[in-house]
Amino acid sequence: MHAVQAQLAAAFDLAFAERCSALECRPRTPDDMAFLLDCAVACSTLVGLLPDAMLAQQAQFQRAGHDGAFPDAMHRIVLRAGAPIGHALIAWNSAGTHLVDIAVLPEHRGIGAARALLGAWLAVADAHALPATLQVSADNPARQIYARLGFVASAPDPGAPSVAMRRPPAQR
Numbered sequence: 001m002h003a004v005q006a007q008l009a010a011a012f013d014l015a016f017a018e019r020c021s022a023l024e025c026r027p028r029t030p031d032d033m034a035f036l037l038d039c040a041v042a043c044s045t046l047v048g049l050l051p052d053a054m055l056a057q058q059a060q061f062q063r064a065g066h067d068g069a070f071p072d073a074m075h076r077i078v079l080r081a082g083a084p085i086g087h088a089l090i091a092w093n094s095a096g097t098h099l100v101d102i103a104v105l106p107e108h109r110g111i112g113a114a115r116a117l118l119g120a121w122l123a124v125a126d127a128h129a130l131p132a133t134l135q136v137s138a139d140n141p142a143r144q145i146y147a148r149l150g151f152v153a154s155a156p157d158p159g160a161p162s163v164a165m166r167r168p169p170a171q172r
Contacts, residue, residue: 020116028075035084043103088117099134126170
């Protein structure tokens with residue numbers, strides 16, 4: 001990780017801790033791969049529609065794609081009582097920051113984990129005057145949450161499975 005990315009990651013960790021003292025946040029380790037795949041399967045909108053083996057394969061392809069496309073991205077694991085419950089994968093560069101992936105296990109939603117992850121990300125982006133971007137499935141209800149956080153969808157592409165959203169840095 002480059003020095004600037006390390007600085008942004010440290011700022012993120014501090015901002016997360018300030019937002020949610022009941023949870024911990026730490027860098028991803030190789031031991032987290034099984035959790036990440038299980039989390040992707042549990043959070044898939046296709047649960048119940050596809051066999052678990054297909055969901056697991058899809059999760060493996062997605063993880064490999066994210067890691068390949070964003071090899072220097074900051075990956076954080078959220079812990080509750082020492083057990084992983086969620087994660088965020090965030091790319092930082094001098095032009096901006098991009099939320100690659102975020103997920104919280106369904107049984108741990110509503111306790112503020114995603115709110116703390118998003119809040120920490122945007123606080124660091126704003127402190128460094130970085131615009132923030134993300135891609136979200138067109139039918140994902142999280143689009144409303146992102147809109148409340150100041151994200152604006154790009155011009156929709158009819159029939160596209162996802163929507164690009166952008167949030168300018170907060171004005172100082």
